[in-house]
Amino acid sequence: MRNKSSFSMESEFTGLDFNSSRLEKRFVRTMETLSGHPDKSIWLCSENRAEAKAIYRLLGNEGLDREEILRAHREAAIRRMARCGKTILAVQDTTGLNYSTHSKMEGIGYISANTLGANIHTCLAVTADGVVLGVLSQSSHSRPQPCDRTRTHDAKKSRPLEEKESFRWVKALWESAGALPEKQRVVSVCDREGDMYELFDAAARGGHAFLIRISQNRMAAGNRQILDAIREKRCGGRIAARIPRDSRRGFKERDAILQVRCAGFDIKRPEKLNKNKSLKESHEVWVIHAKEERPPKGTDPIEWFLMTNEPVESAEAAHERVIWYTHRWKIEQFHYVLKSGCAVEKLQERSMGKTAMLVLMYSIIAAAIMNITYAARVYPQLPCSAMFEEDEWKALYCAANKTRRPPKKPCTAAEAAIFLSWLGGPKRAPSDGPPGVKTIWIGLGKLNTLLNYSKWVS
Numbered sequence: 001m002r003n004k005s006s007f008s009m010e011s012e013f014t015g016l017d018f019n020s021s022r023l024e025k026r027f028v029r030t031m032e033t034l035s036g037h038p039d040k041s042i043w044l045c046s047e048n049r050a051e052a053k054a055i056y057r058l059l060g061n062e063g064l065d066r067e068e069i070l071r072a073h074r075e076a077a078i079r080r081m082a083r084c085g086k087t088i089l090a091v092q093d094t095t096g097l098n099y100s101t102h103s104k105m106e107g108i109g110y111i112s113a114n115t116l117g118a119n120i121h122t123c124l125a126v127t128a129d130g131v132v133l134g135v136l137s138q139s140s141h142s143r144p145q146p147c148d149r150t151r152t153h154d155a156k157k158s159r160p161l162e163e164k165e166s167f168r169w170v171k172a173l174w175e176s177a178g179a180l181p182e183k184q185r186v187v188s189v190c191d192r193e194g195d196m197y198e199l200f201d202a203a204a205r206g207g208h209a210f211l212i213r214i215s216q217n218r219m220a221a222g223n224r225q226i227l228d229a230i231r232e233k234r235c236g237g238r239i240a241a242r243i244p245r246d247s248r249r250g251f252k253e254r255d256a257i258l259q260v261r262c263a264g265f266d267i268k269r270p271e272k273l274n275k276n277k278s279l280k281e282s283h284e285v286w287v288i289h290a291k292e293e294r295p296p297k298g299t300d301p302i303e304w305f306l307m308t309n310e311p312v313e314s315a316e317a318a319h320e321r322v323i324w325y326t327h328r329w330k331i332e333q334f335h336y337v338l339k340s341g342c343a344v345e346k347l348q349e350r351s352m353g354k355t356a357m358l359v360l361m362y363s364i365i366a367a368a369i370m371n372i373t374y375a376a377r378v379y380p381q382l383p384c385s386a387m388f389e390e391d392e393w394k395a396l397y398c399a400a401n402k403t404r405r406p407p408k409k410p411c412t413a414a415e416a417a418i419f420l421s422w423l424g425g426p427k428r429a430p431s432d433g434p435p436g437v438k439t440i441w442i443g444l445g446k447l448n449t450l451l452n453y454s455k456w457v458s
Contacts, residue, residue, distance in 0.1 A: 009035065012364070016072040018063050027064070030055050035365045036448035038342040038441065047452070059354050066357050070138060073364050077125050077134025082181055084127045089211075090136055090176035091189045091328050092123040092169065095335040097345050097359070107352035109142025118142045118352065120359060121168040123176045123188075124334055124367065129378050130327050132334070132370040135363050137175035139168055140356040161198045169194045170202045177208045187211055187310075189328050195307070197270055201279045203309055211324055214287070214305040220265040221282065227305055230289045233261040237315030238293070241322055243302055244329035256302055260318040261289040264311070286312040290322050330370065333437055337366040341441040373417065373440045380414035387413060395454065396447055399423060423447060 009031040016024050033055065037045035046052035058064060081088050096111040097118050111117040118140045125133040161167050173188050180186060188208060190199075192215035203210050217227040237260055245253040266282050273279055285307050292301035306325055312318050338344055342362040349355045372387055384393045393416060394406035400419035411419070414434075420443030421435035435443075 012076045013069075013072045015075050017068060018065060020063055023058075023061060023063050026054065026058050027069075030058055031361060031364070034361060035368065036452075037445045038362060038365050038369075039340075039445065040343075041346070059349070059357060064357065066360055069357075069360060069364075070135070073134060074136055077136060078180060078184075080133045081125055081184060084131065084133065086183065087128045087185050087187060088133070089126040089128060089189050089324055089327055090123050090172075090186050091126050091331045092121065092137075092172045092176070092194070093191060093328075093331040093335070094119050094121045094168070094193070095338070096120075097339075099345070099355070102348070104350075105352055105355070106350060109144050109352075110146045111142055113146045116142075118356065118359075119165075120338075120363075121172060122331065122334065122363060123172040124331055125176075125186075126189075126327050126330050127378075128324065128327075130330065131374045131378050132330055132367050134367050134371075135360075137172045138360055138363060139171065140352075140359065141165065141168065142352075166193075166196060166198075169196060170199050173199060173202060173208055173210070174206065177206065185209065187308075187324065189324060191328060197267075197273060197279065197283075200267075200283045200285065200309065204280065204283055209308070209310050211306060211308045211321055213325065213328075214307050218267045218270075220267050224265075226265050226267065226287050226307075229265070230261055230263055230287050230305065233263055233289070235259045236261050236318065239290075239315065239319040239322060241290075241319075241326060243292075244326055246329075251299065254296065256292045257294065258290040258292055258302065258322065260315055260322070262312045262315075262318045263287055283309070285309055288312055288318045288321055290318070330374075334363075334366055334370060337369055337437050337441065338363060341369060341437065342366055369437055369441050369444065372420075372444075373435065373437050376413040376417035377434050380412060382413040383410045384413050384416035385410040387416065392447065392451065395450055396420065396423075399447065399450055420444060420447065 009028050013028050016027065018024050033045055033051065042055050043052045046055065097120060098115055099105060099108060099117040100115055102108060103116060108116050109118070111119050119142060121139045122135060123137040125136050127133065161170065169190060176188060177186050186209070188210040190210070190212045192213045194212045195215040199210070214227065217225045220226050220229065239258050239260055241256055241258055243254050243256045245251060264284065264286050266284050269279055269281050288306040290306070291303045295301040304325065306321060308321060312321060342365060344359050344362050347355050347358055349358065375382065375387070388396065393410050396416060396419050397406050397411060398404060400422045417435045417440065421439040423446040424439035424443030
């Protein structure tokens with residue numbers, strides 16, 4: 001689906017350079033085709049057999065450069081970042097794609113002891129108020145064998161960072177902060193897997209900001225462990241936060257009152273890394289402890305320990321960081337859209353290279369779906385003409401309201417999202433919350449079908 005101000009595929013890839021204008025036009029046309037029905041196979045979303053074969057030829061073209069696609073899209077995301085305030089969150093995480101039924105796929109590896117597939121590590125650009133702007137970096141990796149039995153546990157730990165799978169976190173930090181406008185500020189946001197001393201060191205050397213959920217009770221100056229020390233601090237204030245839904249644990253989205261404590265620490269380099277003299281012996285960080293006061297009955301209280309390398313000296317500053325961390329769940333939503341809305345685990349390409357290419361293409365489409373979903377929530381009065389062309393928003397209005405007379409002026413973004421949800425689901429209950437990503441992608445697919453039908457009958 002085209003999105004004129006943010007994710008129009010034609011404007012999205014204006015800087016694309018494959019050294020072939022014909023290949024560039026075919027790529028843009030393919031992205032428009034795939035975005036029309038991202039949950040369907042290439043054959044089903046194509047207009048005819050000829051177009052489907054053209055897409056498969058494109059995927060086999062040696063001139064199709066994955067890094068160039070990501071570079072062009074990243075440049076478009078940076079242009080959007082410049083219009084969305086000084087602070088941008090670079091939210092990163094990994095998800096595993098299961099291709100165990102594709103054992104003959106060329107180049108496939110393992111993501112666990114018994115599972116074939118690929119681990120996809122993605123970094124999303126998200127505004128401080130929660131609108132997804134695009135993909136800043138993405139990498140794909142797997143293991144050549146289920147388990148490396150040639151090295152001991154200590155030998156694995158002592159490997160250079162560049163040889164470890166965890167290097168993807170540092171690499172994404174560098175890539176997300178690279179080639180940005182001078183006044184643009186990017187804060188890398190990671191879950192507990194990103195709690196790595198090497199990442200803290202890389203951020204300090206590059207002047208990058210981070211916000212990470214703590215997983216290790218690290219030793220600080222004075223032989224204090226940071227989690228024990230922060231718990232002993234007096235409550236510095238109370239803040240209200242909207243806690244995202246946690247589908248894994250069965251928690252619904254809710255409002256919560258959190259007690260906050262914050263303090264600065266000088267954390268020491270772990271003993272296992274002492275051989276690496278290139279790492280600084282210590283780093284100054286700030287720790288935020290946020291704990292829910294009165295959780296709903298039968299629900300465990302929210303308790304987060306967050307670490308940042310920027311000063312947090314007030315409850316207001318702690319509140320800002322906690323709100324930033326709640327947007328980390330956008331990457332979870334992104335993985336949901338990628339797997340369910342774009343069905344990337346159902347891809348049946350013959351090589352891992354083509355599969356990774358398609359995953360990147362669908363990642364850009366997934367980011368566009370999320371952009372529409374959350375822009376309608378954050379900027380409800382934005383004219384829907386910022387998201388859709390005139391024929392699109394008029395068709396959307398008429399289809400949702402069952403009328404032949406479109407309005408003269410575009411409706412708002414919030415209204416357009418509601419209309420899409422009417423196409424995407426049967427419910428129209430007043431108590432329904434804002435449309436979610438699932439109803440948006442289903443609604444966009446139905447709208448695309450209507451537009452294609454009107455093109456043939458007009």
